[in-house]
Amino acid sequence: MANHRLVKLIWIFTEKFGLIFLSMITFVAYARLLSPTELGVGTVIIAVVELIGMIYSSVLEDPLVRLERLEDKHIATAFWASVLVSLLSIVVISGAVTLYTPDPVLRWMTAVASVKILFTMMARVYVAQMRRSGNFRMLASRTLLGKVCGGVGGIAVALWGLGAWAVIAQVLIMEFVSIVVLMRADPRRIAFSIDGPLLRELLKAGAPVAINALSSQTLQRGVTVILGMTAGSNAVGMFNMAMRIIDLPRTAIYHGLISYALPVFARRSADPSRLRAIISDSTAVSGFLLTPLFIGIALTAHDLILLIFGAKWTEAIPLLQVLACTAAIGNTAMYATTALVAVNCSHLTIKAEVATTVLALALVYSFGSLYGGMAAALALLARMAIITPLQIRGLNRAIGYDWRLFFETNYRSVVASLVMAAIVLMVSSRLSVQGYLHLFCSIVVGALSYAVAYSVMHPRWMQEFKSVFTTR
Known part of the structure; x- marks a missing residue:
């Protein structure tokens, strides 16, 4: 039991410290290749998108982890509800940004970045299952591979002189690679089914967690957005x-x-x-x-x-x-x-x-x-x-x-x-x-x-x- 616990922790920290190393490389590259203004623009856009994705994730993932038994109906309901809400969010965000700014580049940046919500939410049921089973090795592998691919892509975009697009490219590539790895590791077919009462139970259990996450993420992302507006x-x-x-x-x-x-x-x-x-x-x-x-x-x-x-x-x-x-x-x-x-x-x-x-x-x-x-x-x-x-x-x-x-x-x-x-x-x-x-x-x-x-x-x-x- 002790050895099994240590193996889990080793894989967790292999992932996390690997992320530190990879993030440091990309961050130093961005600090050298991008101006403070370009980095600021990309950061604000990603902050808005990640805030929305984090709220949705918190509502579903932790309640799934806490369930005594995780059945196929839970997985199907959580997965397809996540997909539908994500697609709706992409449409709403893309429409809202057209009202906020006349700049076509900012409009496209925000619309493209919002696709991250879909990739993030599709991964929730897979991540919850692996956390329950203690499969931190797969979680570490998908995160590290996604980070490597995202970092390479982001730095390449920065070297091409595309400025804030580098930050957006990095997170999109990272999330896309992560969900592909998870789906290949668990190739089950998730039947299209949304159980209304079950979804309400998950939402009820996840609401306090989501509010706390919303508070935390609104703080982190909101500070960036408000600072951009005022300073x-x-x-x-x-x-x-x-x-x-x-x-x-x-x-x-x-x-x-x-x-x-x-x-x-x-x-x-x-x-x-x-x-x-x-x-x-x-x-x-x-x-x-x-x-x-x-x-x-x-x-x-x-x-x-x-x-x-x-x-x-x-x-x-x-x-x-x-x-x-x-x-x-x-x-x-x-x-x-x-x-x-x-x-x-x-x-x-x-x-x-x-x-x-x-x-x-x-x-x-x-x-x-x-x-x-x-x-x-x-x-x-x-x-x-x-x-x-x-x-x-x-x-x-x-x-x-x-x-x-x-x-x-x-x-x-x-x-x-x-x-x-x-x-x-x-x-x-x-x-x-x-x-x-x-x-x-x-x-x-x-x-x-x-x-x-x-x-x-x-x-x-x-x-x-x-x-x-x-x-x-």
């Missing part, structure tokens, strides 16, 4: 640069962990004490790795931006520092939403999610024209500082995960990261080297100081973390 494409490009550096490790690692966590949490949903224990252990392990990672990004932001992406992205440095600190705070409650889904209590945080999202978007709208990308970064930081304690309150109501357990789980990684930050700030300013060597030395000093500080507070951390994967 222009250049500000969006700078903000997207900083956000992508954070999202590369965060999205890859978070999505990998949460994909694995939901079925694991669901199996323990009837025993709150066991569920609290695994949430605590998982958060401790994740915080041990991720909190110093994001604090480290904030500390080395100047070197990272200038050395890797060039001086034209200098304005992104303070944005990256703020967003890195935001991500570090989010690590402390990263499994809260997943745990609430597992015990069917997502409704406990819906109002908080929606209210804080509206607040963040209002801050961007109010201050975007004055402070540019920094308004968006600070709005996300404020939202994270508010939503985290509200998520813990929801967990406490659902399964008794209280503040004492929250602090016991997180204090070591937080304290050790603060010690690391103090030492790196003190040492890096005194280093006589520059460039990549300065960056390397800062990373080494940070890693060593964090390891020592954490080990002093928790000498047996290796044995305890190992037990998370072998005994629970």
